[in-house]
Amino acid sequence: MSAMSYLYAVLILGLLGAAIVFAGIRARNMHYWLGSFVRRQRPTAQPKTIVYVAVADHYEPYEGTKDSVAAYRRLQRWVDTYPVIAGAHRDSVGRHPCHTFFYPIEEYDPVVLDALADLTRRGFGDVDVHFHHDNDTAESLRASLLGFTKTLRERHGLLQRESKTPGEIPYTFVHGNWALDNSRPDGRWCGVDNEIKVLVETGCKADFTMPSAPSDTQTRKINSIYFARGHDGCRKSHDTGRDVAVGGWGAPDELLLVQGPLGLNWRRRKLGLIPKIENAEISADAPPTADRVPLWFDLAPRVGGAERHVFIKLHTHGAQDHTLTALLDGGLSAMWSELERRYMAPGYELRYVSCWEMYQQIRSLALGEAQ
Numbered sequence: 483m484s485a486m487s488y489l490y491a492v493l494i495l496g497l498l499g500a501a502i503v504f505a506g507i508r509a510r511n512m513h514y515w516l517g518s519f520v521r522r523q524r525p526t527a528q529p530k531t532i533v534y535v536a537v538a539d540h541y542e543p544y545e546g547t548k549d550s551v552a553a554y555r556r557l558q559r560w561v562d563t564y565p566v567i568a569g570a571h572r573d574s575v576g577r578h579p580c581h582t583f584f585y586p587i588e589e590y591d592p593v594v595l596d597a598l599a600d601l602t603r604r605g606f607g608d609v610d611v612h613f614h615h616d617n618d619t620a621e622s623l624r625a626s627l628l629g630f631t632k633t634l635r636e637r638h639g640l641l642q643r644e645s646k647t648p649g650e651i652p653y654t655f656v657h658g659n660w661a662l663d664n665s666r667p668d669g670r671w672c673g674v675d676n677e678i679k680v681l682v683e684t685g686c687k688a689d690f691t692m693p694s695a696p697s698d699t700q701t702r703k704i705n706s707i708y709f710a711r712g713h714d715g716c717r718k719s720h721d722t723g724r725d726v727a728v729g730g731w732g733a734p735d736e737l738l739l740v741q742g743p744l745g746l747n748w749r750r751r752k753l754g755l756i757p758k759i760e761n762a763e764i765s766a767d768a769p770p771t772a773d774r775v776p777l778w779f780d781l782a783p784r785v786g787g788a789e790r791h792v793f794i795k796l797h798t799h800g801a802q803d804h805t806l807t808a809l810l811d812g813g814l815s816a817m818w819s820e821l822e823r824r825y826m827a828p829g830y831e832l833r834y835v836s837c838w839e840m841y842q843q844i845r846s847l848a849l850g851e852a853q
Contacts, residue, residue, distance in 0.1 A: 510696040510759060518704045519745055524780070528790035533779065533825040534833045535794045536840045537764070538656055538690045538742075540612055541583040543594055543801040553594065556801045561597050563810045565606050571818040574831040579818055580605065581800075582837040584612035584656040584690070587630045592637065599638045608836035609640045611686075614658025618673040620680050627684040643838070650685045654837050656797075660694035665718040667698055678712030678719055678737045688841040689720075689737055690795060693744035695761045704744045707783045707793065707844055709736040727786030731848050740840060742795040743781035749773055764798045766808035770817035775824060788847045793840060 543553035568579045583598050601607035611630060615623065631651040634640040643652045659671035663678050674680060681689065694700045701721045709732040710720035720739055732738060742762030750758040760777055764770040782794045799805055825832040835843065846852035 511698045511700060512695070512759070514698070514700045515693075515695060515702060515704050515744065518702050522705065525784060525789060525792075530829060530831070531790045531792060531825075532831045532833060533782075533792045533794060533821075534835050534840055534843060535579075535796070535821060536690075536835050536837045537579075537581055538795060538797045538837050539581060539583050539800040540586075540656055540658075540797065541598075541801050542586055542589060542612075542799065544589045544591070545801065546589075546614075550591070553589075553591065553801075556803065556806060557594050557597055559806055559810060560800070561601065564601070565604065567810065567815050568606055568818075571815070571822065571834075573822070573834045574826050575833065577834055578606070579814070579834040580836045580839070581607045582690075583607055583609050583800075584654075584837075585609055586612045586614055586658060587626050588614055590630070590633070595634070595638045595640070599640055602640060608838055609634065609638075610654045610656070610837060612656045612658060614671065616671050616673060620674050620676070623674050623677065623680050624684055627680070627686075631685060645685070647685075652685050652687050654688045654690055654841055655681060655686045656689070657691045660691060660697045660699040662689060662691045662699065663712065663718050663720055665699040665701075665720075669717075675717055676712040676714050676719070678710055679714075679735065680712075682712070682735060682737050686737060688837070688844075689739050690742075690797075690837050692720075692739060692741040693761050695744055695759055700744075704741060705781050705783050706739070706741050707785060708739055708741075709733075710739055711736050725786055726844060726848050728788050728848060728850060731845065738841065738844070740793065740795055740837075740844065741783060742797060743778045745777065745781045747774070747777060762794075762796045764796050764809065764813065764817065765802070766804040769808060769813050770796070772816070772820040775817070775820045779824075785844060785847045788852075791843070791847060793844065795837070795840065 543556045564581060571578055598607060598609050602609055631641055631653050635651050641651050641653055645652050661671040664672040664675050692701060703722055707726045708723035710723040712719045743760060745760050746757040747760040748757045752758060778794045779792060782792050785791060800809060821832055
């Protein structure tokens with residue numbers, strides 16, 4: 483082979499490889515956020531770092547069915563097992579892990595919610611709002627949110643949170659099918675442009691949906707704690723926003739978004755070449771192994787001016803049978819043990835919190851009420 487033919491072959495192979503990589507990026511919707519990941523600034527080391535860990539569980543015991551037998555079986559496994567395994571772990575202030583069950587409005591069952599309320603009273607959990615909807619309207623969404631939060635408080639004793647707005651029931655939120663603010667390109671699984679405005683008006687204080695990669699609902703803004711403002715007739719207003727920093731808080735029409743870690747895991751590669759996406763999911767398919775913990779720490783968002791506070795928000799679908807088994811049969815205990823080994827060491831503090839408590843801590847830092 484001549485030198486020119488060799489160079490030509492190398493060029494063709496290089497272009498082919500680049501095309502394959504680009505196709506893989508498009509197939510996994512990484513083009514939405516990869517540029518933000520590449521441009522990110524790595525956090526600098528901070529003295530006496532405090533690491534907050536919360537798990538946002540998209541808790542769907544019915545899985546879109548009417549099968550109460552299966553739903554109650556899944557529920558009972560959590561009720562029986564979680565206090566035992568969580569009770570064996572403590573953070574730096576002596577508190578055990580606290581699981582946040584984001585319960586779907588459309589799966590309302592008083593039996594399930596009474597059981598979750600009991601876990602909450604015992605300090606092992608918290609309940610907040612989750613919703614799957616499609617082709618919805620702002621009026622219908624508002625009625626659903628207000629009705630559900632009222633039921634959670636008045637019938638189940640949940641969402642007992644102070645508010646400066648008379649009659650308001652504060653809550654945090656996770657959107658079903660990731661489609662917050664009608665963010666899917668095809669408009670499915672929501673339908674409400676300016677959903678952010680409706681959330682704010684109904685008492686939502688923070689959204690914990692993101693990241694959603696590899697979904698096409700993923701935002702350009704990643705690894706952030708920020709404020710987004712809805713705009714009438716506009717989808718996906720949370721694609722950008724204003725980062726939270728000490729010395730300021732959001733305007734009345736802004737929604738706080740608390741994102742979980744999103745990036746590339748080079749220790750896990752497809753075909754030995756393409757890194758897997760780290761999106762903070764813990765499940766049977768994405769077990770919370772020890773090697774992921776430092777990556778979560780590296781990618782986790784901070785509050786500007788209070789960078790020694792690190793907020794790790796993970797997510798799961800803990801009522802799915804395969805994930806339920808993986809988490810309760812050792813996955814969560816192994817994750818907690820690794821978190822404790824790393825972040826209860828000198829120079830660190832570990833705090834297990836609910837998603838609501840994570841929101842409260844972020845707010846306190848921004849308002850200068852915490853150090």
